[in-house]
Amino acid sequence: MTQISLSGEVAEAVDSGRPVVALESTILSHGLPPGRNLDVARRLEETVRAAGAVPATIAVLDGVPVAGLSPAQLDRVCAADSGLDKLSLRDLGPAIGLGRSGATTVASTSTLAHQAGIGVFATGGLGGVHLGAADSWDISADLGVLARVPTLVVCSGVKSVLDIAATLEVLETNSVPVLGYRTDDFPAFYLRSSGFPVPWRVDDAVRAAAVVTAHRQYAGSGVLLANPIPPESEMDRELHDRLLTDGLELLRSKGVHGKDVTPVLLEHFHTASGGVSLDANEALVLANAKLAAEIAVELA
Template sequence: MPYPQNMETAKEVETIVRENGAVPATIAILDGIPCIGLSMEELERLATLGTRAQKTARREYCTCCKGNGATTVSATMFFASMVGIPVFVTGGIGGVHRHGEHTLDISSDLTELGRTPIAVISAGVKSILDIPKTLEYLETQGVCVAAYKTNEFPAFFTETSGCKVTCRVDTPEDCARLIDANSKLKLGTGILIAVPIPKEHSASGSIIESAIQKALKEARDKNITGNAETPFLLARVNELTGGASLASNIALVKNNALVGAKIAISLAQLREHKGGTESVS
């Protein structure tokens, strides 16, 4: 997100989490140090850095050892797991890129979900990606994919993707029991809980897809690949939709924060009732 929308959204998301009884812990790398829970001053610094902050996945942390990094889902999961935070909210995870069967461009978010026991609450995967192939890859990784109050996997900017899920959860308590069972079985894998964007903020699927196709062609023409591709595509789709995709993005992040906070509270209550000690944030 561009500044100042990124800062405004970050503050609003943290407020939503607090108002629903949970503790927000925004994660980033500042001056080479992983920070779990940022002050308002640190959030402002990260927001104003924008794209000057290095996009940091698990592998990039070593190259960001003296700089500032905006952590991807994979890096955020890794740092959260180190301090015992079991619930993580984001907008959308990375996945298998379109034509990934030829390029092998697959986000490290997926392999992280396959080896780090964190529950990730998102609006699915970014719609610029190949959703069916992403779900197949997650199955290969042994990751439980659940949809919240629906039988269909959401498509980020829109509520439906045409892809069914094998696990449906209808309440924060359902989610908490799923997370707790995954932990007790020591499966060692994460859980993806996909929350559809609220209907009133859902974008037109045909408009979004048209913008995505145009952005993908421009990326190919400009030879934009690797970790530069997703930021370019999201920014270009926002331009082509006249800002509609950014407005939807902000709305779904807030909704995910609301659902995620309720899940975190339910998980804490469940574990407190059972005598557990793991922190929830």
């Protein structure tokens, strides 16, 4: 059986009970352009360290799941010609069995982090129920994994291209607590509010950690902590709505669906916004990494 390979630093932290924060690699290889992705990758790890935790960026390299990428491995993941597959949970077995390399999504990162003994994970946005899922059955594997894996996922809600009401309903059905961090509104990635309320609110890392600790005594599901994008980085709503309308039309015209939706839509936002969405994406994921590290410290 292929085991997950931990860097020396991550292995020591896990064994000694020190705080560790898992970080995904799909945002680096499929979400940000070359050059900027490596800069963000390094800043994410620096942010986690500055808050007192150990970063564990996760990917699958040559058939081996790795938690805690070395600088050389991080360079490889962020290279323009990396050719990494996008690996959700269903793809881990084939990629590992065939010796392939790939970047991990929320679903696969959460699963590998749990296997490694890491209970806190910071990302940008969660996958969810796609619009029209009643006909297409297009629902992100992220939700199913959160239902089964007791990981705390810190994110900025879900992208507005998704059916947010249905996404929240699926989380409720699967006993996944949804917390708003210093907000009563569920965020929509580039926007601080989706118009839907969150069931519970926490205003500091101590209370968030208390909720996670209590939840783990009664359920095997994960916890979702929705942290709105910093106010100064929120995208102008008029610009956002225009980009979203054009992006949805682009998806329809190209027949894009499933795991290809997010990268195509992100690329449209990045290109059509003149870089505004890139700045927003970077700001929110860095804020989530900082908050996740603060909570990991409290949990430890």
